[in-house]
Structures are given as structure tokens and as C-alpha cells.
Amino acid sequence: MNLAQLTAGSSATLKAYPQAGPAFTRLREMGLLPGTRVTLVRVAPLGDPIEIQVRGYRLSLRKAEAAQIELAPEPPAA
Amino acid sequence: MNPAPATPRSAPVYALVGNPNCGKSTLFNALTGLKQKVGNYPGVTVERKVGTAYTQHGQPLTLIDLPGAYSLAARSPDEAVTRDVLLGRRADTPTPDRIICIADATNLERNLYLVHQILDLGRPVILVLNMMDLAAQAGLTVRADHLSRELGIPVIPCEAAHGKGLIELKLALSRPDLPLPRHAWDIPAALAPAVSELQASLRAQDGKGPLVARAEALLLLTDPDPVRVAGSTPLSPATARILESWKQRWAADGTDCSGTLVAARYEAIGRLARETIVPPATGTRATDADATLLMSDRIDSVVTHPVWGWLIFAAIMATMFLGIFTLAGIPMGWIETLLGWLGEHVSALIPPGDFHDLVIDGALAGVGGVLVFLPQILILFFFIGLLESTGYMARAAFIMDRVMSRVGLNGKSFIPLLSSYACAIPGIMAARTIEEPKDRLATILVAPFMSCSARLPVYLLLIAALVSSNEVPLGTQVGLMLLMYFLGTAGAFAFAWLFKKTLLRGAPPLMIMELPPYRLPRLRDVAWQMWERAAVFVKRAGTVILALSIVLWFLANFPKPPASAEGEPPVGALAHSFAGRAGHALEPLIAPLGFDWRIGIGLIQSFAAREVFNSSMGVIFAVENTGDETTTRAHLRDALRASVRPDGQPLFTPLVCLSLMVFYVFAMQCISTIAVVKRETAGWKWPLFQLAYMTGTAWVASFILYQVGRALGF
Numbered sequence: 001m002n003l004a005q006l007t008a009g010s011s012a013t014l015k016a017y018p019q020a021g022p023a024f025t026r027l028r029e030m031g032l033l034p035g036t037r038v039t040l041v042r043v044a045p046l047g048d049p050i051e052i053q054v055r056g057y058r059l060s061l062r063k064a065e066a067a068q069i070e071l072a073p074e075p076p077a078a
Numbered sequence: 079m080n081p082a083p084a085t086p087r088s089a090p091v092y093a094l095v096g097n098p099n100c101g102k103s104t105l106f107n108a109l110t111g112l113k114q115k116v117g118n119y120p121g122v123t124v125e126r127k128v129g130t131a132y133t134q135h136g137q138p139l140t141l142i143d144l145p146g147a148y149s150l151a152a153r154s155p156d157e158a159v160t161r162d163v164l165l166g167r168r169a170d171t172p173t174p175d176r177i178i179c180i181a182d183a184t185n186l187e188r189n190l191y192l193v194h195q196i197l198d199l200g201r202p203v204i205l206v207l208n209m210m211d212l213a214a215q216a217g218l219t220v221r222a223d224h225l226s227r228e229l230g231i232p233v234i235p236c237e238a239a240h241g242k243g244l245i246e247l248k249l250a251l252s253r254p255d256l257p258l259p260r261h262a263w264d265i266p267a268a269l270a271p272a273v274s275e276l277q278a279s280l281r282a283q284d285g286k287g288p289l290v291a292r293a294e295a296l297l298l299l300t301d302p303d304p305v306r307v308a309g310s311t312p313l314s315p316a317t318a319r320i321l322e323s324w325k326q327r328w329a330a331d332g333t334d335c336s337g338t339l340v341a342a343r344y345e346a347i348g349r350l351a352r353e354t355i356v357p358p359a360t361g362t363r364a365t366d367a368d369a370t371l372l373m374s375d376r377i378d379s380v381v382t383h384p385v386w387g388w389l390i391f392a393a394i395m396a397t398m399f400l401g402i403f404t405l406a407g408i409p410m411g412w413i414e415t416l417l418g419w420l421g422e423h424v425s426a427l428i429p430p431g432d433f434h435d436l437v438i439d440g441a442l443a444g445v446g447g448v449l450v451f452l453p454q455i456l457i458l459f460f461f462i463g464l465l466e467s468t469g470y471m472a473r474a475a476f477i478m479d480r481v482m483s484r485v486g487l488n489g490k491s492f493i494p495l496l497s498s499y500a501c502a503i504p505g506i507m508a509a510r511t512i513e514e515p516k517d518r519l520a521t522i523l524v525a526p527f528m529s530c531s532a533r534l535p536v537y538l539l540l541i542a543a544l545v546s547s548n549e550v551p552l553g554t555q556v557g558l559m560l561l562m563y564f565l566g567t568a569g570a571f572a573f574a575w576l577f578k579k580t581l582l583r584g585a586p587p588l589m590i591m592e593l594p595p596y597r598l599p600r601l602r603d604v605a606w607q608m609w610e611r612a613a614v615f616v617k618r619a620g621t622v623i624l625a626l627s628i629v630l631w632f633l634a635n636f637p638k639p640p641a642s643a644e645g646e647p648p649v650g651a652l653a654h655s656f657a658g659r660a661g662h663a664l665e666p667l668i669a670p671l672g673f674d675w676r677i678g679i680g681l682i683q684s685f686a687a688r689e690v691f692n693s694s695m696g697v698i699f700a701v702e703n704t705g706d707e708t709t710t711r712a713h714l715r716d717a718l719r720a721s722v723r724p725d726g727q728p729l730f731t732p733l734v735c736l737s738l739m740v741f742y743v744f745a746m747q748c749i750s751t752i753a754v755v756k757r758e759t760a761g762w763k764w765p766l767f768q769l770a771y772m773t774g775t776a777w778v779a780s781f782i783l784y785q786v787g788r789a790l791g792f
Contacts, residue, residue, distance in 0.1 A: 060591045
């Protein structure tokens with residue numbers, strides 16, 4: 001599962017950037033690191049980009065980038 | 079405590095650094111007041127703001143407002159300037175003695191990332207925690223004293239928007255003995271040897287100071303692109319070899335140096351933030367600022383709604399556009415009246431002659447040509463200031479991004495392009511809100527395709543000349559106008575797409591945009607930005623526009639016709655002038671478009687402003703200016719219809735009118751736009767390229783239209 005597949009309103013924990021490409025340095029520097037908790041707040045009206053909450057602030061990124069960020073599987077809801 | 083190493087100079091240099099949206103400009107304005115200078119960093123299109131501030135004891139100091147940055151591992155030209163000034167790489171800017179970091183207290187963790195990098199530099203730092211009121215509203219308790227003890231630097235709680243904390247900051251500025259940060263963080267063990275080795279090499283081979291060398295070594299390991307990190311100071315071969323060999327080693331054993339380093343920083347920051355921020359009693363997580371976001375969320379669920387979002391967006395854009403398009407007309411009228419009045423008075427003072435004409439028709443008209451743009455610029459930047467300071471701008475980009483990304487631009491290109499329908503000058507100036515340099519350049523390059531208000535009178539005249547009846551059927555007029563607007567818009571998008579595919583190609587830029595919480599606009603900052611834009615326009619572009627206006631006046635008036643021609647209608651004098659000769663010289667080039675030398679003169683004179691075509695035709699066909707626009711246009715229309723080529727064929731056939739309109743859609747014929755593009759791209763390269771490609775496109779489009787039309791028997 002990756003960040004682009006998250007549904008609005010749900011949270012998840014970042015796992016890894018499988019393609020450790022140079023483009024993702026900035027996303028890491030903005031605080032999106034393995035183990036960071038993110039919430040997908042909403043998707044733009046035309047389906048792209050997405051808005052996430054991370055470390056107490058809001059960030060928008062395109063799905064193309066979000067799809068490169070893997071999420072850790074969620075433990076089953078209690 | 080460590081005292082500052084050297085006694086500060088008479089006016090010490092401070093740099094103000096912080097993330098975007100943290101209130102940096104507000105603080106800078108509050109500290110410097112009117113004592114600031116706006117210019118450009120030589121060689122790049124980044125704005126340079128320097129001001130004079132005073133300590134609490136009245137000592138002056140130089141304050142450099144560095145562009146907002148998220149990291150010293152710079153990704154944009156703005157961030158590169160911030161990095162280079164802080165690292166002492168720019169010859170044109172003194173290395174700051176001390177650094178004021180400003181951080182948003184409601185979003186401390188991410189804001190501390192940049193602070194953390196800056197502390198590596200080992201220079202005296204004052205940390206300002208801004209927006210303490212909003213943090214308190216969110217129920218957060220910010221223990222500034224704790225942060226101050228941990229970092230060993232003054233930490234000053236502040237509400238820049240309300241002037242709170244400024245006295246404390248100025249008192250800190252007064253301190254002669256600012257301590258150096260006690261900043262120790264554990265560089266991950268896997269990377270530590272590489273950092274030491276790179277640091278040693280940067281000192282020995284690249285001549286960097288010890289702490290700058292360490293900071294640069296860390297940046298080289300953060301950003302995978304060493305060329306980008308090195309910027310204007312390329313790495314010595316020895317250092318580059320060391321870096322390369324470490325990277326090969328890490329590639330072999332699977333170490334991600336960048337990820338490890340950033341994670342280690344966030345680990346240190348996370349600990350600091352957890353100890354500094356006491357969450358509300360009911361809260362569960364230390365970094366949660368849900369309360370602040372609650373209000374923003376309610377607004378966002380409306381403004382990014384699939385239906386309401388578009389309606390609100392359309393309403394705001396329509397208001398802004400109408401503001402530039404119609405509201406600006408009122409002060410523009412005043413400016414024209416004022417200049418007319420001034421012209422009459424000056425006219426009475428100077429005896430008739432060339433000097434008189436130079437002053438009135440050259441210089442004064444040129445000044446008018448500059449001032450007349452100010453209302454539009456002020457109105458547009460009023461709206462942009464409001465949209466930016468409230469936080470709506472980021473939402474507009476958020477909902478428009480999908481549309482603009484189709485042609486390779488991003489959501490922030492929308493407002494510059496929309497504004498260009500009124501006038502390309504404010505539109506191009508608005509492109510500075512786009513951080514990504516290639517997107518900014520592509521936007522600037524295509525903005526003048528949007529049919530601006532100066533083209534309207536030309537379209538109206540040509541449409542009137544084109545139909546056979548005296549009353550233009552409304553359907554025809556609206557249809558043709560819409561067609562022209564459509565052609566320009568399509569051209570803009572097509573070329574934006576083409577440029578992003580070819581000339582401005584590169585890795586697709588990351589569209590990573592912060593969506594700041596909604597805030598009440600600060601009218602003082604909005605007014606300040608309007609003033610700043612207007613001043614920059616008058617100073618930087620105004621001078622070029624004035625000079626070029628005088629050149630155009632000269633070309634249209636010299637050389638004078640021989641004495642025998644005195645008293646002839648002005649058309650003789652115009653034909654004899656350089657502009658007239660240029661019209662003749664141009665004729666072979668524009669004949670395939672259906673234009674003759676007289677239209678050529680109109681095209682040349684249009685460079686002063688496109689609507690000058692109409693008055694130019696008025697002079698050529700000796701139409702009296704009645705002072706009433708509609709009547710004059712009707713007379714002019716009749717004159718155009720009556721005009722014939724030397725062989726007796728009518729000149730302004732419907733096909734020629736259409737061809738001319740299409741030419742006006744695409745051609746770059748505006749010295750003011752050229753001057754502004756020169757200022758915004760910091761050189762003559764892009765405005766000249768734009769002039770060539772747009773006018774080339776115009777020629778090709780008109781050529782195809784005219785030749786196909788002729789072949790079809792029109």
C-alpha cells in the first residue's frame with residue numbers, strides 16, 4: 001500500500017521510499033520519514049493533488065510522488 | 079559561556095532566516111520600518127531585501143531578509159541564495175555576523191529543521207518563536223526558556239503581527255556577548271567518518287573555514303546532487319573524489335546517507351520539540367495542533383469542495399480580474415488627465431520646436447506610459463497580498479494544479495496567466511509567486527499571449543472595418559472576440575507545454591506545497607507589498623520603458639520631411655520618418671500576410687502600446703480625432719474601408735483584417751512587457767527570445783490564414 005492509495009480521513013505510518021531517488025530528499029526534509037504518522041486529509045476536487053497532515057502541519061503533494069511512498073500495514077482495528 | 083569571538087563592527091550584519099509562511103516578512107518590516115532597500119541578487123532572479131534596524135539601545139545594524147527556505151540543501155534559486163549568504167559564498171553580500179532564525183511556534187518541529195542546520199554553522203543565533211498567540215489558542219504551552227537552555231542561545235517568544243516580543247528581540251540584538259550555540263548532535267556513526275574526511279578536505283583543498291566545511295560536508299551528504307550543493311563554488315577534485323568513493327561504498331552496503339542524516343536530525347529535533355511543547359491536557363500527541371486546524375478545516379471543506387470550491391474560486395478570480403480590468407480604469411483616467419494638464423502647462427512654457435515635441439510627445443508621454451500601469455499593478459498585488467496572507471493562494475493552487483499540470487505548469491501559474499488578460503505587466507510580475515524557476519519562466523514566456531486590454535481597441539476597430547454594415551451584429555463581434563481570446567489562450571498553453579517538453583525540460587518538479595492555516599490578512603503587509611511592487615516597477619522597468627518610448631518618438635519624427643513638404647498632412651512627415659521608412663522596409667516581409675507599408679508603420683508604433691495602432695492609422699489616413707472614442711472609431715473604420723492599394727484594390731479586406739487581428743493575438747509588440755520580462759528574468763536573453771518566438775508565431779499564423787484565405791478566393 002502506498003500513500004496515494006490512502007482514503008481521505010484515514011491515517012497510516014510511513015514505511016519506506018522504495019526508490020531512494022534524489023527527488024525524495026525534500027519530502028524527507030519536510031518531515032516525511034519512515035515511522036512518521038500521516039493522515040490523508042483530502043483529495044483535490046479534480047483528483048490530484050492530495051493534502052496530508054504530517055507533524056502537525058498540512059502539506060500537498062501530487063499522487064505521482066505519493067505513490068512512491070510505502071505505508072506500513074496497519075494493525076487490525078480493535 | 080562562549081563569548082562572541084570578535085567585537086562586532088560599527089554596524090554588524092544580521093541575517094533573518096526562516097521557513098516560508100512563518101511571519102518573516104512581518105518581522106522584517108516591523109524591525110526595519112521604511113528603512114529597507116529592494117534589489118536583485120546579481121545574476122539570479124531572486125529579490126534582495128536589506129534594511130537598517132536599531133537595537134534597543136539605538137545602535138544601527140544591517141538586516142538582510144533572506145528568502146524563505148525549508149532547508150539549506152537548497153532546491154530553488156531562492157533557497158540557494160539563503161544558503162550561499164549564510165555560508166559566506168556570495169561576494170556581493172557580507173557574511174552575516176549573527177543570524178536571527180524565526181520559527182512558527184504552532185509548527186515547531188518542521189521549523190526547527192532549518193534552525194538545526196543553521197546551528198551547525200557555529201555562529202551566534204537568536205531564535206524567534208513567532209505566532210505564540212496562535213500556539214496558545216491551540217492549547218500549546220511553548221517552553222521557550224527550556225529551548226533556550228538546551229540550545230544555549232536566546233529564544234524569544236514573539237507575535238510579530240501584533241508587535242509583541244519586539245522589545246525583547248531588540249534587547250537581544252543589543253547584547254554584545256551573544257553566546258555561540260551549544261549545539262551537539264550525534265551524527266550517525268555510519269556517516270561520521272565520511273563527514274570528518276570531507277570536512278578536512280573542504281578545509282585543506284577548498285579553503286573553507288572549519289565550521290562552514292562541516293556544514294557543507296553535511297549538505298553534501300543530504301542532497302544527492304553535489305553540483306547543486308556546491309553552487310558557485312565547485313568542489314575541488316580531491317573533495318569530489320572522497321565524496322564519490324564514500325557514495326560507492328554506501329551503494330555497496332546499502333546505506334542511505336541522505337535518509338539516515340535527515341532522520342538523525344529529526345530525532346534530535348523531535349526530542350527538543352517534545353520537551354519544549356506541552357500539549358493541551360486533553361491532547362494525545364505532542365505535535366498535534368488540531369485546534370488551530372479545526373477552523374481552517376471548516377473553511378477548507380468549503381473552498382476545496384467539488385462544487386462550492388469552484389464557485390468560490392470563480393467568484394474570487396472574477397472579482398480580481400474585473401478589479402484589474404475595470405476598476406483600474408478610473409485611476410488610469412486620472413493619470414491621463416493629470417498628464418494632459420501637465421502637458422498643456424509645460425507646452426506653454428516651452429517654445430514650439432523639436433525640444434517641445436521631445437518633452438511633450440516623447441518624455442511626458444513616456445512617463446504616462448509608465449504610470450498608467452500602476453493602478454493595475456497595485457490592484458493585482460492588493461489581491462495577491464490578500465490571497466497570500468490569508469492562505470487562500472495555496473488552496474487556489476491546490477484545486478487548479480491538476481488543470482495546469484496538463485501543460486506542465488503548476489497551480490500557481492493560474493493567477494499570473496489570468497491577470498495577463500488585463501495586462502501582461504502585472505501578470506508577469508505576479509509570476510514571482512511561483513517558486514519553481516522553470517515553471518516561472520515558462521509562465522512569463524507565454525503570459526503575453528493572453529489577449530490584454532490594449533489589444534481590445536485594435537480588435538474592435540478591425541471587427542468594425544471587417545463587416546460591411548455600419549452596425550456590427552452583436553453575434554459577429556462577440557464571436558470574433560471570443561475567437562481571438564481563445565487563440566491567444568490556446569497559444570499560451572501550447573507553448574507552455576512545448577517549452578516544458580524542450581527548452582525547460584528537466585525532472586518533473588515536485589509540487590510540494592505547504593497549506594498554511596487560514597489567518598486574518600495583515601493589511602499593513604499587503605500595503606507594503608503593493609508599495610514595494612510599484613516602486614520596483616517604476617525604478618527597474620520604468621526607466622527602460624521611458625527610454626524606449628523616447629526612441630520610438632524619435633523614430634516617428636525624424637528625419638524631418640524636406641522644407642517643401644511643410645504644411646502637408648502629417649502622413650507625409652510620418653512616411654518620411656525612420657518609422658515610415660521602416661514600414662517600407664518591412665513591406666516585403668509582411669506583404670505575404672496581406673499588409674502594406676502603412677500597416678507596417680502601425681505595427682512598429684504598436685510597440686509603444688498596442689492600441690497606438692489605432693491612432694497611428696488615424697495619422698496615416700488623416701482621420702480627425704473628434705475626442706469621442708466611438709465617433710473617432712467610426713471615422714477611422716470608414717477610412718480603413720476606403721483605403722486602397724496602389725492598384726486600386728481595397729487594402730483592408732475582411733481577410734486582411736482577420737490576418738491582422740491574428741497577428742495582434744500572437745505578436746510580442748509591447749516595450750513595457752519587454753522591459754518587465756527583462757527585469758523579472760534578470761537579463762536581455764529571455765525578453766529577446768520571447769520577442770522573436772512570439773512575433774515569429776504571429777507571422778506564421780497570419781501567413782497561413784492569409785494565404786489559405788486567398789487560395790479559397792476570399
